[in-house]
Amino acid sequence: SQQGEEDPQALSIQEGENATMNCSYKTSINNLQWYRQNSGRGLVHLILIRSNEREKHSGRLRVTLDTSKKSSSLLITASRAADTASYFCATAATQYGNKLVFGAGTILRVKS
Amino acid sequence: NAGVTQTPKFQVLKTGQSMTLQCAQDMNHEYMSWYRQDPGMGLRLIHYSVGAGITDQGEVPNGYNVSRSTTEDFPLRLLSAAPSQTSVYFCASSSRTGTYEQYFGPGTRLTVT
Numbered sequence: 001s002q003q004g005e006e007d008p009q010a011l012s013i014q015e016g017e018n019a020t021m022n023c024s025y026k027t028s029i030n031n032l033q034w035y036r037q038n039s040g041r042g043l044v045h046l047i048l049i050r051s052n053e054r055e056k057h058s059g060r061l062r063v064t065l066d067t068s069k070k071s072s073s074l075l076i077t078a079s080r081a082a083d084t085a086s087y088f089c090a091t092a093a094t095q096y097g098n099k100l101v102f103g104a105g106t107i108l109r110v111k112s
Numbered sequence: 113n114a115g116v117t118q119t120p121k122f123q124v125l126k127t128g129q130s131m132t133l134q135c136a137q138d139m140n141h142e143y144m145s146w147y148r149q150d151p152g153m154g155l156r157l158i159h160y161s162v163g164a165g166i167t168d169q170g171e172v173p174n175g176y177n178v179s180r181s182t183t184e185d186f187p188l189r190l191l192s193a194a195p196s197q198t199s200v201y202f203c204a205s206s207s208r209t210g211t212y213e214q215y216f217g218p219g220t221r222l223t224v225t
Binding site for chain 1 (some may be wrong): 116145147152153154155156157160170171202204211212213214215216217218219
């Protein structure tokens with residue numbers, strides 16, 4: 001069974017707007033990672049947040065983690081058409097992150 | 113660096129046939145994993161390896177075998193293909209040090225008829 005559940009399943013916004021995606025998980029984790037998948041391609045790592053961190057930034061990405069609620073959010077600011085993709089959260093029970101459990105993903109469409 | 117490579121890109125099998133999906137990485141990563149992705153779902157872990165000679169089962173291992181004789185290669189064998197194994201298969205590798213991010217190959221789209 002999948003660990004992460006993502007919300008919304010699909011999101012459509014205009015270029016320049018912010019996009020927020022949420023992820024909930026069920027068991028204790030060491031870290032949570034976000035990946036992007038462009039249509040027909042492999043996944044690309046975006047950002048990792050450890051269980052003892054609450055917020056992390058990378059460029060236009062902001063990730064938060066609330067371990068008490070077992071939830072995380074990914075915010076993409078000032079979205080671009082090139083951000084159109086599927087976004088997945090994945091949890092790792094150990095620090096090595098080699099056994100990731102993925103959510104079903106959010107499909108983001110950014111209209112220009 | 114080529115990163116993680118997978119062959120073939122596409123494959124059609126008949127029920128009962130066997131085949132091997134190839135995966136190779138040139139980053140000297142200790143960890144390698146196989147995932148499958150079905151429509152509307154995230155990736156599910158099939159098998160993984162923490163080093164040459166060491167493999168273990170993931171969430172959905174039935175019908176698949178793996179071996180890891182070298183650090184670079186991690187082939188996935190389908191013993192007797194079934195329509196339920198129609199999926200997109202991704203191989204990934206990661207280092208046991210550093211950022212722990214996984215690097216994914218481009219995937220193999222497999223159809224079993």
